[in-house]
Amino acid sequence: MKIVPKYEWIIWLYLIDSENPWPTVAIFSWIHWDEISGIRAAKKLLSDIRTWKIPIRKGRIMLLIWANRKAIKAGKRYMRDNLNRLFIDEIKGEWYEYERSKELKEVLKKCEYILDLHSTSWLSVPYIMTEKKHVPFAKKLWIPTMVVWWGQLGSAFITGDTDGYINSHWWVWFTFEAWDHLSPEWAKNAYRISLNYLSILKLIDESHFQEIAGDRKYVKMENIYICESGAFEFRLPLPENFQPIRKGVLIWMDGNKEVRAEKDMILVMPNIANPKKWEDVFFIGKLLK
Structure with a gap:
């Protein structure tokens, strides 16, 4: 070697x-x-x-x-x-x-x-x-x-x-x-x-080889939300990766615009590190069986 x-x-x-x-x-x-x-x-x-x-x-x-x-x-x-x-x-x-x-x-x-x-x-x-x-x-x-x-x-x-x-x-x-x-x-x-x-x-x-413990979960990416205003505020109490969200729940404010879940979804990679305008804020996922 x-x-x-x-x-x-x-x-x-x-x-x-x-x-x-x-x-x-x-x-x-x-x-x-x-x-x-x-x-x-x-x-x-x-x-x-x-x-x-x-x-x-x-x-x-x-x-x-x-x-x-x-x-x-x-x-x-x-x-x-x-x-x-x-x-x-x-x-x-x-x-x-x-x-x-x-x-x-x-x-x-x-x-x-x-x-x-x-x-x-x-x-x-x-x-x-x-x-x-x-x-x-x-x-x-x-x-x-x-x-x-x-x-x-x-x-x-x-x-x-x-x-x-x-x-x-x-x-x-x-x-x-x-x-x-x-x-x-x-x-x-x-x-x-x-x-x-x-x-x-x-x-x-x-x-x-060493297994990493945890429940098995498979998530399919379906869409992405981009910051349009450059000013945002999450309205979820504590945004967490792979958090299930019901249809209609207010996720965040993009300037004066309310952003709600359009359907039942999985929140993927919420960007809480102050995203700039036109940067990704979160992804919309679906839990696979």
């Missing part, structure tokens, strides 16, 4: 090579500076591999520790643009996030499997996001909650994330939200899912 830091001159990218071919797996962390569960998990994974606590049996791992290093050093989610909206082949520019996305897209092109580690700004259980075609694989990861049909929303407001970019190239992808930012379990969950992912692909021994 060999470990190559700063692989292909990409800062904070480590190539971990078993020297037994296939598959190549990418694990990304810290695209947004306030989502630190991923970097803690990635650093522990790197340390455990380096010290042979977790030997790599086959394949290669592209382990990205700091996806968005300049924004992280500045204590911001991004410098100019959200890096997780710039994974688009046709995009052109000369600013920092554009150049970084260009580097990272080249990393993704070398991989067959991708795991992107995040956490949430709202109260939430840990969950995984993927597409319908990858559900059989995702079930093997044994995550309590799964969100599907992200790519089928077709909204320009979420175009350019790693999920959409990977999906457009037909690779196998998963985004894992480890819990909310303040949960004491977030980094542990991100580490567990990384081990589960690698063990299912047989890059590491199956003895490292």
Whole structure:
């Protein structure tokens, strides 16, 4: 096994090579500076591999520790643009996030499997996001909650994330939200899912697999609500991810406009971190049997 830091001159990218071919797996962390569960998990994974606590049996791992290093050093989610909206082949520019996305897209092109580690700004259980075609694989990861049909929303407001970019190239992808930012379990969950992912692909021994406990729940994305006014106020007492909402309930005020549930729904990813005009505020989901 060999470990190559700063692989292909990409800062904070480590190539971990078993020297037994296939598959190549990418694990990304810290695209947004306030989502630190991923970097803690990635650093522990790197340390455990380096010290042979977790030997790599086959394949290669592209382990990205700091996806968005300049924004992280500045204590911001991004410098100019959200890096997780710039994974688009046709995009052109000369600013920092554009150049970084260009580097990272080249990393993704070398991989067959991708795991992107995040956490949430709202109260939430840990969950995984993927597409319908990858559900059989995702079930093997044994995550309590799964969100599907992200790519089928077709909204320009979420175009350019790693999920959409990977999906457009037909690779196998998963985004894992480890819990909310303040949960004491977030980094542990991100580490567990990384081990589960690698063990299912047989890059590491199956003895490292560990189930994340919780009731099984599958949620289909159906729509997205975008902030139109730049001024909002949630009217739910305590917005919580995967909260069931009955038809007619007042969810929030968009300026002077009341936004009510048009039908029975599941509230997905409520953005309580002061969304700007034309940013997503929440997603509308449906509980699948």
